[in-house]
Amino acid sequence: MESRLDHEYSAExxxxxxxxxxxxxxEPLGIEELSRLTEAPVRQCQAVLNDLCGEYxxxxxxxxxxxxxxxxxxxxxxxxxxxxxEYARETYxxxxxxxxxxxxxxxxxxxxxSRRRVSVIRGVNSDAVMRLLAxxxxxxxxGRGTNPGSAVLYRTTTIxxxxxxxxxxxxxxxxxxxxxxxxIAEAFEAALRDESS
Amino acid sequence: MESRLDHEYSAExxxxxxxxxxxxxxEPLGIEELSRLTEAPVRQCQAVLNDLCGEYxxxxxxxxxxxxxxxxxxxxxxxxxxxxxEYARETYxxxxxxxxxxxxxxxxxxxxxSRRRVSVIRGVNSDAVMRLLAxxxxxxxxGRGTNPGSAVLYRTTTIxxxxxxxxxxxxxxxxxxxxxxxxIAEAFEAALRDESS
Amino acid sequence: MAYEVxxxxxxxxxxxxxxxxxxxxxxxYQISLTSLVGDFLSEIERRKQLxxxxxxxxxxxxxxxxxxxxxxxxxxxDLSDLDEETxxxxxxxxxxxxxxxAKTYRDISQVLSSLLTMGQRRLFRRVGLGPExxxxxxxxxxxxxxxxxxxxxxxxxxxxxxxxxxATHVTPLPPMSxxxxxxxxxxxxxxxxxxxxxxxxxxxxTRIEVVMQFLGILELYKLGEIEISQQxxxxxxxxxxxx
Numbered sequence: 001m002e003s004r005l006d007h008e009y010s011a012e013x014x015x016x017x018x019x020x021x022x023x024x025x026x027e028p029l030g031i032e033e034l035s036r037l038t039e040a041p042v043r044q045c046q047a048v049l050n051d052l053c054g055e056y057x058x059x060x061x062x063x064x065x066x067x068x069x070x071x072x073x074x075x076x077x078x079x080x081x082x083x084x085x086e087y088a089r090e091t092y093x094x095x096x097x098x099x100x101x102x103x104x105x106x107x108x109x110x111x112x113x114s115r116r117r118v119s120v121i122r123g124v125n126s127d128a129v130m131r132l133l134a135x136x137x138x139x140x141x142x143g144r145g146t147n148p149g150s151a152v153l154y155r156t157t158t159i160x161x162x163x164x165x166x167x168x169x170x171x172x173x174x175x176x177x178x179x180x181x182x183x184i185a186e187a188f189e190a191a192l193r194d195e196s197s
Numbered sequence: 198m199e200s201r202l203d204h205e206y207s208a209e210x211x212x213x214x215x216x217x218x219x220x221x222x223x224e225p226l227g228i229e230e231l232s233r234l235t236e237a238p239v240r241q242c243q244a245v246l247n248d249l250c251g252e253y254x255x256x257x258x259x260x261x262x263x264x265x266x267x268x269x270x271x272x273x274x275x276x277x278x279x280x281x282x283e284y285a286r287e288t289y290x291x292x293x294x295x296x297x298x299x300x301x302x303x304x305x306x307x308x309x310x311s312r313r314r315v316s317v318i319r320g321v322n323s324d325a326v327m328r329l330l331a332x333x334x335x336x337x338x339x340g341r342g343t344n345p346g347s348a349v350l351y352r353t354t355t356i357x358x359x360x361x362x363x364x365x366x367x368x369x370x371x372x373x374x375x376x377x378x379x380x381i382a383e384a385f386e387a388a389l390r391d392e393s394s
Numbered sequence: 395m396a397y398e399v400x401x402x403x404x405x406x407x408x409x410x411x412x413x414x415x416x417x418x419x420x421x422x423y424q425i426s427l428t429s430l431v432g433d434f435l436s437e438i439e440r441r442k443q444l445x446x447x448x449x450x451x452x453x454x455x456x457x458x459x460x461x462x463x464x465x466x467x468x469x470x471x472d473l474s475d476l477d478e479e480t481x482x483x484x485x486x487x488x489x490x491x492x493x494x495x496a497k498t499y500r501d502i503s504q505v506l507s508s509l510l511t512m513g514q515r516r517l518f519r520r521v522g523l524g525p526e527x528x529x530x531x532x533x534x535x536x537x538x539x540x541x542x543x544x545x546x547x548x549x550x551x552x553x554x555x556x557x558x559x560x561a562t563h564v565t566p567l568p569p570m571s572x573x574x575x576x577x578x579x580x581x582x583x584x585x586x587x588x589x590x591x592x593x594x595x596x597x598x599x600t601r602i603e604v605v606m607q608f609l610g611i612l613e614l615y616k617l618g619e620i621e622i623s624q625q626x627x628x629x630x631x632x633x634x635x636x637x
């Protein structure tokens with residue numbers, strides 16, 4: 001295969017090309033994708049990328065390359081949040097109401113899931129909250145269920161993973177650990193059974 | 198005025214903060230705006246920025262800071278256009294083409310309109326598509342809404358009209374029966390605004 | 395289509411119940427069902443006053459709660475029909491399971507919230523392609539006419555009206571609170587002195603109204619304002635005003 005540069009990449013040229021790709025990417029770029037786009041071997045890409053990440057660690061830099069949602073991405077460093085956050089508030093508003101957070105948690109752990117099913121779990125029509133989450137980019141349609149006439153199913157997005165700083169859904173906190181303890185369950189049950197307890 | 202860092206910025210910290218701002222800025226940032234956001238004097242900002250631009254000149258870097266009308270922004274260097282173009286084509290063909298048409302249609306028929314509202318109508322986050330359309334020259338900012346803190350509104354450009362062979366917006370095909378849905382979109386947007394506040 | 399959505403509405407009946415339980419006491423062992431039922435009903439009442447549509451689900455949960463409460467208020471335990479008991483237990487278990495599920499998601503949403511707060515301190519570049527490479531991007535208006543643009547817009551708008559909330563999903567709450575039920579019973583017995591339960595609820599069209607009035611009777615009985623008599627289970631209930 002012919003290389004785009006018509007010659008073997010030098011480490012420096014490959015590093016620069018990867019840097020350029022990361023600047024224009026709207027989603028995290030995985031190492032395979034970088035390798036395919038640059039037509040350089042995965043191993044070389046990874047080595048170059050590791051060095052590049054290291055360079056941006058320097059305190060002189062206000063930005064860094066972070067690994068998130070299964071790929072690499074340019075991001076501002078947390079210490080500049082005060083300055084950057086003010087500028088970007090309109091574009092990057094991440095605040096969510098408790099209802100939206102609960103809905104997001106349900107989608108995150110039960111995806112792919114229909115709006116209707118979310119409404120059933122929450123016991124209240126959740127269409128508007130689901131729309132808000134889609135507009136904010138946290139969830140997206142993921143096709144339809146397998147039966148004819150099935151509803152649209154939703155899943156979380158890479159933006160969701162980015163905002164939470166997770167590399168994959170597998171890094172979500174384990175649901176089982178947050179199930180109510182036996183004591184709580186018993187107390188709830190008692191509340192629904194015996195007036196005296 | 199008190200500095201955000203509770204002390205005078207070191208040149209290094211200011212440089213890092215400016216770098217972070219330039220990374221996330223949607224529009225080029227002017228020197229006055231950088232000074233206001235960082236709360237550092239214009240002169241200091243300019244000096245630091247000149248050094249920063251110089252650093253990115255290095256052939257090791259695949260990106261640079263360019264000065265355009267209105268301010269400074271990050272850009273990819275010309276020698277990487279080919280690899281970046283390949284990414285642009287792939288991303289665009291796979292994901293963005295139908296979305297772009299839909300988005301452009303909304304802007305055309307509902308202008309001036311904010312990015313957020315377009316997302317509300319489409320039901321998915323449309324920021325990336327809006328930016329691509331702006332880069333392509335089909336839409337452009339048309340000032341802000343009348344309320345304080347209003348979002349930037351977008352409209353179609355003359356390039357858009359030329360491309361479609363129209364003399365004016367009045368020549369856009371007339372809307373049929375779906376026009377009343379505007380109210381639905383407005384009701385949703387109102388609901389979402391309540392929700393996120 | 396005129397409707398109003400308020401922040402409150404986003405909390406479902408199970409979530410509301412959970413909030414009330416957690417607001418009531420830090421010690422979950424001290425939960426009082428009576429005040430739970432009262433709080434739940436007055437919250438539904440408040441939402442109704444805000445002129446909001448209240449989901450059927452709220453009414454169903456209220457009915458289950460009321461049923462649980464009714465059983466406790468009843469002297470003895472004569473309702474020993476096995477099928478009915480089992481059905482009641484199932485209903486209560488479902489409510490319990492949903493409460494525990496809601497608590498799980500509520501707790502974990504706190505974790506997501508703190509991850510989001512931390513994640514927010516680091517902002518990603520979303521600007522995408524710069525103008526310098528605009529010419530490398532395919533043209534979205536390639537092969538697209540003004541009519542094509544209109545078609546895309548109309549298809550989008552049609553899809554949007556399809557995804558409207560179905561009006562059947564929510565129903566208005568029947569217009570009766572516990573207080574109103576008690577007042578109605580007192581007024582009714584004040585007029586006729588003695589009445590059957592069937593006569594009392596003859597003008598009530600919904601299950602929840604009947605349940606409300608049944609609960610009202612039990613409360614008035616506890617307060618010693620009325621006398622209740624019934625020959626056997628499912629026989630006619632006779633109500634008589636005392637004093």
